Amino acid sequence: MKIGVVANVLQDRPLEEALKCFRELGIECIEPGCGGYAGKAHVDPERLLADPAALEKFRELIAQSGITISALSCHGNPVHPDPVRAEEYHEDMCNTVRLAGKLGIDTITCFSGCPGDSETSQNPNWVTCSWPEDYLDILNYQWNKVLIPYWKNFVSFAKENGVTKIALELHPGFCVYNVETLKRLRDAVGPEIGANFDPSHLLWQGMDPVMVIRSLEGMIYHVHAKDVRMDRYNIAQNGVLDTKHYSDELHRSWIFRTVGYGNDAAYWKDIFSELRKTGYDGTISIEHEDSLMNRMEGLGKAVEMVRSCAIFEEKSGMWWA
Numbered sequence: 237m238k239i240g241v242v243a244n245v246l247q248d249r250p251l252e253e254a255l256k257c258f259r260e261l262g263i264e265c266i267e268p269g270c271g272g273y274a275g276k277a278h279v280d281p282e283r284l285l286a287d288p289a290a291l292e293k294f295r296e297l298i299a300q301s302g303i304t305i306s307a308l309s310c311h312g313n314p315v316h317p318d319p320v321r322a323e324e325y326h327e328d329m330c331n332t333v334r335l336a337g338k339l340g341i342d343t344i345t346c347f348s349g350c351p352g353d354s355e356t357s358q359n360p361n362w363v364t365c366s367w368p369e370d371y372l373d374i375l376n377y378q379w380n381k382v383l384i385p386y387w388k389n390f391v392s393f394a395k396e397n398g399v400t401k402i403a404l405e406l407h408p409g410f411c412v413y414n415v416e417t418l419k420r421l422r423d424a425v426g427p428e429i430g431a432n433f434d435p436s437h438l439l440w441q442g443m444d445p446v447m448v449i450r451s452l453e454g455m456i457y458h459v460h461a462k463d464v465r466m467d468r469y470n471i472a473q474n475g476v477l478d479t480k481h482y483s484d485e486l487h488r489s490w491i492f493r494t495v496g497y498g499n500d501a502a503y504w505k506d507i508f509s510e511l512r513k514t515g516y517d518g519t520i521s522i523e524h525e526d527s528l529m530n531r532m533e534g535l536g537k538a539v540e541m542v543r544s545c546a547i548f549e550e551k552s553g554m555w556w557a
Contacts, residue, residue, distance in 0.1 A: 237517055
């Protein structure tokens with residue numbers, strides 16, 4: 237395994253400066269934002285694709301830094317019911333794939349997206365219950381009329397550009413948010429669809445991250461290390477579905493925390509061990525979104541926790557047997 241980072245944690249700094257900072261922390265890989273919600277502060281695929289000299293300079297900068305790229309990130313909603321917004325997200329994703337092809341990178345990280353409830357919708361509609369039956373009608377429209385057709389076309393385009401691993405983050409608010417929905421899309425579209433495993437979004441929904449890893453054996457293409465702290469008192473009063481702003485830390489049912497501040501080392505050791513048992517030995521990309529802690533302090537503590545819990549060396553085999 238290698239220690240990586242979602243690079244937009246330092247999106248306010250030039251890429252060269254961010255790379256230097258990451259290297260000093262012992263980070264080996266970056267997952268740079270290439271559009272969508274993560275923005276393009278460090279990597280603008282459209283500009284690099286249009287300027288061979290700029291692309292070569294980017295390659296040299298990455299090579300000289302001693303850091304590699306684990307995946308290109310483009311987290312948007314390409315099936316947004318607003319056609320203008322959907323096209324913007326789609327173009328960002330297409331350019332991300334084209335850039336990945338130029339760089340010899342076979343993995344992108346993204347969301348599945350979420351359509352509206354009909355062809356006349358203006359906003360996404362994330363369905364969380366099966367009754368009244370109107371909601372099942374919405375799901376049928378979203379999956380069969382929008383989601384599956386979109387991803388069939390996109391996967392075909394991605395393969396043409398050498399991208400064979402589309403790692404979807406299982407995130408509430410989008411159609412793919414758990415094991416069942418990921419497998420549904422993968423079965424309908426193909427093995428290029430896999431998971432960007434992020435336990436923080438699973439835990440507050442009531443899932444067991446280790447069970448999810450086991451259920452997705454061979455389907456995990458990338459991993460985020462992000463922690464979440466559950467507030468049992470707020471949950472006891474309001475449950476886990478929480479629409480309060482992330483800044484309202486005191487009253488939310490859960491908040492994102494630096495790795496190790498939501499769950500202890502034993503929790504993370506179980507996750508990293510299960511990843512290895514099921515065949516994942518790639519990058520552990522730290523995603524720092526802790527509103528209670530300074531970015532650099534939080535990132536440093538996260539690196540320390542991942543370094544102490546992840547598994548980096550090759551197996552020795554059962555030498556004692």
